[in-house]
Amino acid sequence: MSRIDExxxxxxxxxxxxxxxxxxxxxxxxxxxxxxxxxGGPLAGMVLAVKDNVDVAGLPTTAACPGYAYxxxxxxxxxxxxxxxxxxxxxxxxxxxxATGLVGTRSPYGAVRDSRRPDRISGGSSSGSAVAVALGFxxxxxxxxxxxxxxxxAGLQGIVGIKPTLGVVSTAGVVPACASYDVVTIFAAxxxxxxxxxxxxxxxxxxRPFGPATLFAxxxxxxxxxxxxxPGLDDRWRxxxxxxxxxxxxxxxxxxxIDLAPFLAAAKLLxxxxxxxxxxxxxxxxxxxxxxxxxxxxxxxxxxxxxAKRFSAVDLLHTRRRLAELQKEAxxxxxxxxxxxxxxxxxxxxxxxxxxDPVGINSTMGTYTNFCNIFDLCGVAVxxxxxxxxxxxxxxxxxxxxxxxxxxxxxxxxARRFAASTAPACASWPETVSDAVELAVFGAHMRGxxxxxxxxxxxxxxxxxxxxxxxxRLVALxxxxxxxxxxxxxxxxxxxxxxxxxxxxxxxxxxLTDLPEPMMLGKVELSxxxxxxxxxxxxxAGNAGERLDRTRW
Numbered sequence: 301m302s303r304i305d306e307x308x309x310x311x312x313x314x315x316x317x318x319x320x321x322x323x324x325x326x327x328x329x330x331x332x333x334x335x336x337x338x339x340g341g342p343l344a345g346m347v348l349a350v351k352d353n354v355d356v357a358g359l360p361t362t363a364a365c366p367g368y369a370y371x372x373x374x375x376x377x378x379x380x381x382x383x384x385x386x387x388x389x390x391x392x393x394x395x396x397x398x399a400t401g402l403v404g405t406r407s408p409y410g411a412v413r414d415s416r417r418p419d420r421i422s423g424g425s426s427s428g429s430a431v432a433v434a435l436g437f438x439x440x441x442x443x444x445x446x447x448x449x450x451x452x453x454a455g456l457q458g459i460v461g462i463k464p465t466l467g468v469v470s471t472a473g474v475v476p477a478c479a480s481y482d483v484v485t486i487f488a489a490x491x492x493x494x495x496x497x498x499x500x501x502x503x504x505x506x507x508r509p510f511g512p513a514t515l516f517a518x519x520x521x522x523x524x525x526x527x528x529x530x531p532g533l534d535d536r537w538r539x540x541x542x543x544x545x546x547x548x549x550x551x552x553x554x555x556x557x558i559d560l561a562p563f564l565a566a567a568k569l570l571x572x573x574x575x576x577x578x579x580x581x582x583x584x585x586x587x588x589x590x591x592x593x594x595x596x597x598x599x600x601x602x603x604x605x606x607x608a609k610r611f612s613a614v615d616l617l618h619t620r621r622r623l624a625e626l627q628k629e630a631x632x633x634x635x636x637x638x639x640x641x642x643x644x645x646x647x648x649x650x651x652x653x654x655x656x657d658p659v660g661i662n663s664t665m666g667t668y669t670n671f672c673n674i675f676d677l678c679g680v681a682v683x684x685x686x687x688x689x690x691x692x693x694x695x696x697x698x699x700x701x702x703x704x705x706x707x708x709x710x711x712x713x714x715a716r717r718f719a720a721s722t723a724p725a726c727a728s729w730p731e732t733v734s735d736a737v738e739l740a741v742f743g744a745h746m747r748g749x750x751x752x753x754x755x756x757x758x759x760x761x762x763x764x765x766x767x768x769x770x771x772x773r774l775v776a777l778x779x780x781x782x783x784x785x786x787x788x789x790x791x792x793x794x795x796x797x798x799x800x801x802x803x804x805x806x807x808x809x810x811x812l813t814d815l816p817e818p819m820m821l822g823k824v825e826l827s828x829x830x831x832x833x834x835x836x837x838x839x840x841a842g843n844a845g846e847r848l849d850r851t852r853w
Contacts, residue, residue, distance in 0.1 A: 302330060302333075303345070304326065304329050304330040304333050305326075305330070307347060307437060307438075308326050308329075310435070310436055310437060311323070311437050314435055316413070316431070316435065318394055318407075318409060318411065318412050318413065319393060319412060319428045319435070319437065320391045320392065320393055320394065320428060320432070320437075321352045321360075321364070321392050321393065321394050321409050321428070322352070322359050322391050322392040324359070324389065324390060329347075329388060329389075329390050332389070333347070336386045336387070336388050339386065340386065341384070341385045341386030342386065342496055342499070342500060343382060343385040343387040343440070343496060343497060343500060344386035345386065345388070346387045346388065346440055346493070346497075347387070347388050347390050347437075347439045347440075348379075348382055348387040348388060348389050348390065348438060348439070348440050348441065348442070349389075349390055349393050349428070349429055349432040349438035349440075349441040350389060350391070350392050350393065350429075350442045351392070351393050351395055351399075351428070351429045351442050351443050351444055352392040352393055352394065352395055352428075353395060353399050353444060353474060353475040354376045354379060354444065354474050354475075354484070355372035355374070355375060355379065355474070356372070356375055356376070356379050356389055357372055357374050357375045358371065358373075359371070359391075359392055361392070361475065362392075363395070363397065363398050363399070363475045363583070364394060364395045364397040364398070364406075364407040364408065364598075365397050365398065365408070365595060365596055365597060365598075366408060366595065366596040367586075367590050367591075367595025367596055368583070368586055368590075368595065375473065376470075376472060376473025376474055377470035377471075377472045377501075377504045377505070378442060378469060378470060378473075378474075378484050378501045378504065379442070380504065381500050381503060381504030382497060382501060384500070385497075385500035387497070390438055393426075393427075393428025393432055393441065394407050394409050394410065394412050394427055394428035395407060395426060395427055395428060395429075395449075396424035396425035396449075396598075397597070397598040397601040398477060398579070398582070398583050398587075398601055399425040399426075399444055399446060399449055399475070399477040400425065400477060400579060400601045400604055400605065401424045401425050401449075401600070401601065401662055402423060402424050402425065402447060402449065402452045402666050402669070403423065403424050403649075403654050403658070403661065403665060404421050404422035404423055404424035404428075404431075404453065405421055405424070405651060405658070406424070406425075406598045406600055406601050406658075407427075407598065408596040408597075408598065411651055412424070412427035412428050413431070413651070414431075414456065414457070415431050415435050415457050416434075416458075417648075417693055417695075419650050419651060420456075420648050420650055420695075421456070421649055421650070421651055421654055422456065422457065423452040423453035423454075423455065423456040423457065423665070424449060424452065424453060425444070425449040425477075426443030426445070426449045426450055426453050426485070426487070429441035429442060429487055430443065430453030430454055430456075430457045430459060430461075430487050431453070431457060433459050433487045433488060433489060434457040434458065434489075439488065439489075439493065440487065440488045440493060440494070440497045441486070441488075442484060442486065442487075443461065443484075443485040443487055444474060444483065444484055444485060445461075445463045445482075445673065446481050446482050446570075447570050447571070447666050447669060447673070448665070448666050448669025448670060448672070449485075450462075450463045450485025450486075450487070450681075451485075451644050451672075451679060451700050452644060452645050452665055452666070452669055453487070454487055454681040454698060455643075455644025455681050455683075455696065455697070455698030455699075456644075456645055456648055456696055456698075457487075457696060458683045458696035458698070459487055459488065459489055459683065460487065460488050460489070460490060460491050460680070460681065460682055460683070460715075461485055461486070461487050461494070461680070461681040462486050462495070462498045462680050462681075462712070462729075463483055463672070463673075463678060463679045463680070463681070464483055464484075464485070464498065464502065464678055465483075465676065465677075465678040465705045465706050465707075466481065466483060466676050467505075467509075468502055468505060468509045468678075468706075468708065468730075469483065469484045469498070469501045469502050469504075469505055469509075470484070470501075471483070471484055475582070475583070476578075476582040476583075477578075477579060478575065478576075478582065479578060479581070479582060480578060481570075481575075481673040481674055483673060484501065486498050486501065491682065491712070491715055491716060491719060492726075495712060495729050496729070498729040499729035499733060502733045503732075509733055510708075510730050511706065511806075512804055512805045512806045513804055513806035513807070514706060514730055514731075514734045514759070515707055515709055515710050515758075515804070515807075516713075516727070516730070516731045516736065516759050516760060516761040516802055516804065517709065517713045517756065517760065517761035518638050518639070518710045518713045518714050518717070519638060519753075519756050519757060520552070520752065520753065520756045521553075521554055522553050522554065522638035522639065522710075522714060523553075523554045523556050523636055523637045523638050524553045524554065524555055524556065524638060524639055524640070524641050524701075524714070525556050525557075525558045525634055525635075525637035525639070525640045526545055526555055526556070526557055526558070526640070526642070527558065527560040527642060528557040528558060528560070529559075529560065530643070530646075531564070531646070531667060532647065532667045533643060533646050533647070534647070536687050536688060536689065536690075537647060537687055537697070539687075540684065540685060540687045540697040541643050541699070543684070543685060544641070544643075544684040544697075544699045544718075547684070547718060548718055551717045551718055552717065553714070553717070556635075558633045558634065558635075558640075559633055560642075562626045562629035562630040562633060563626075563630050563671045563675075564667065564671070565626050566623055566626040566627065566630065566670075566671045566674060567669075567670030567671040567674075569622065569623055569626075569674065570666075570670045570674055571604070571663065571666075571670075573611075573615075573622075574611040574612075574615040574616040574618065574619035575616070575619055575620075575623070575674065576604070576607075576611070577608050577609070577611040577615070578608075579605050579608050580605055580608035580609045583605060584608065584609055587602050587606055588606055600659065623674055627674075627675050630671070630675065631704075638703070638710060638714070639701050639703045639707075639710065639711055639714055640701070640702045641699055641700070641701050641702075642668040642700055642702065643668055643697070643698070643699060643700075644668065644669070644681045644699060645665055645668070645669075646664060646667050646668065647664070647665075648689075648695040648696070649661050649665075668700065669700070672702060676704075676705040677702045677703065677704060678702070678703055678704075678705065678708045678711055679700050679701060679702040679711060680700065680701050680712055680714075680715040681698055681699070681700040682698060682700075682701070682715050682719055683696060683697070683698050684697050684699045684718075699718070701715055701718070706730075708728070708729070708730045709730040709731055709759070710759070712728035712729065712730070713728060716728075727761065727802065731761065735804070735805055736802045736803070736804065737803055737805055737808045738763065738800050738801070738802055738832045738833065739755075739760070739800070739801050739803060739808060739811075739821075739832070739833050740766060740798050740800055740824045740826070740832050740833065740834030740835065741755070741798055741799050741801060741835055742774070742786050742796055742797075742799075742835055743774075743783045743784040743786075743835070744782070745801075745835070746798065746799050747799065751781070754811070754814075755801050755803065758807035758810060758811060759803065759807055760801045760802065760803035760807060761801065761802045761803070762800075763799070763800040763801060763802050764799070765797065765798070765799055765800075766797075766799060766800050766827070766828075767797055767798070767827045768786075768795055768796045768798065768826055768827060769793075769795065769825045769826065769827055770793055770794050770795045771788055771790040771793040771825060772786055772787060772789065772793045772794070772796045772824075773786075773787050773792065773794060773796070774786060774787070775787060775837075777818065777837060779818075783819075785818065785819075785836070785837030786824070786835055786836050786837065787836070787837070788836070795827060798834070800832065808833070818837045818838035818840070819835060819836075819837055820835070820836045820838060821833055821834070821835065821836070822834065822836045824836070
């Protein structure tokens with residue numbers, strides 16, 4: 301049985317018709333899969349599910365509203381990018397209508413149930429996408445995120461969700477929810493796969509979606525802010541977050557409790573104040589004009605969108621001014637922290653509980669997510685164990701690591717450390733789409749050395765151990781702290797051991813500006829034939845230094 305046959309058999313056996321709105325014919329998917337495997341690419345053979353507010357050429361885009369449906373002739377930018385990287389679209393997934401909700405129940409195509417406990421919600425609005433990954437119907441799935449839709453379902457389904465900085469990933473071909481704050485996200489079972497998919501999507505935005513000052517890694521001892529209080533969590537969920545904090549500490553992170561009050565106050569602005577007017581600007585004319593029954597409008601969603609027209613432009617300006625004030629307060633509370641760690645969701649309610657209180661429960665689900673996009677933070681949601689519920693079942697528990705805009709590589713790095721308690725050598729997606737520079741170091745800047753912090757403090761990422769060609773020698777320089785000088789001496793040289801670090805052009809420029817004499821930067825020849833930027837020293841200092849009869853400092 302082929303892999304595509306296995307996936308379709310899994311879909312047929314699962315009895316989850318609410319996950320997809322449209323599924324492509326099996327033979328078309330199989331043919332695309334064979335072409336993908338034969339052609340190759342970073343995502344070759346990866347099966348992709350697409351949230352049905354994102355265009356796929358030839359498939360209806362409904363946004364979970366039958367009366368709104370249209371059939372695009374071109375893919376959304378992100379879909380085109382993932383297909384170009386080898387991903388194979390299997391179908392379009394269900395969602396909270398018009399991406400308005402965090403519960404996954406607001407759809408005429410059916411409430412999407414939790415992948416493990418069918419009486420519970422899936423989380424939304426990217427409900428079908430998250431469950432498709434959790435149930436093995438797809439390897440990766442596109443979601444969108446305005447108030448947490450790319451994170452809450454990841455947390456409840458025990459998978460990874462990456463939410464980039466605003467504007468780094470194209471939203472062309474996406475039905476807007478709140479256009480100023482919408483972000484396309486990715487779900488996957490592993491961080492590595494989510495990272496690879498996000499890299500492909502970001503590359504489609506342009507050759508340099510990040511600036512020249514991009515950080516590629518977190519500091520050696522990152523400071524992680526955590527909420528001093530945890531509203532919305534019961535004792536079991538609080539204990540799960542405490543365990544996650546301990547796990548972060550074991551991974552070398554320094555914990556800093558902060559007051560989350562300004563974050564939570566800002567979160568309320570997204571639905572309870574004039575910012576919600578953007579939802580009416582997106583699809584309000586359609587909602588107001590449509591027959592609710594014929595169009596298949598969800599009454600809760602229609603009520604939220606129609607009511608949003610009550611706000612004026614002056615109201616919106618006042619709210620944005622208040623948002624700016626709260627953001628200033630929040631960032632002052634954040635202070636010197638590298639990132640903020642929060643529970644992805646505060647609880648996992650049943651579908652019955654949501655039906656009884658659709659607005660109240662939905663609002664609570666966004667406690668730790670609603671402020672993210674309006675503060676222009678980036679984030680990664682990762683699994684963090686399970687919570688034993690009062691009924692004897694187990695809920696998936698997850699945390700989200702958040703960082704300031706354009707520090708996407710920092711949160712990916714922190715997520716890797718949290719998951720494995722070690723920093724890997726691989727580049728994260730922001731580095732793959734940025735102008736990265738490799739720097740060879742041979743002494744005090746190597747890992748564990750007294751000057752390593754000068755690299756990690758500038759967001760440099762350790763890449764690998766390397767060796768020069770046998771054309772160099774080391775001398776001991778009279779510096780504080782002691783450090784070696786690398787001298788090119790083909791007649792009397794040997795292969796010298798060092799390391800490669802990756803950093804941004806801005807970081808390298810700052811490094812060069814602060815470099816004390818007699819140190820210099822130039823080209824160094826490595827044993828694999830590459831010439832890379834590396835440390836050397838002035839000739840007179842090298843001649844005066846003590847020659848070292850070894851290959852490593």
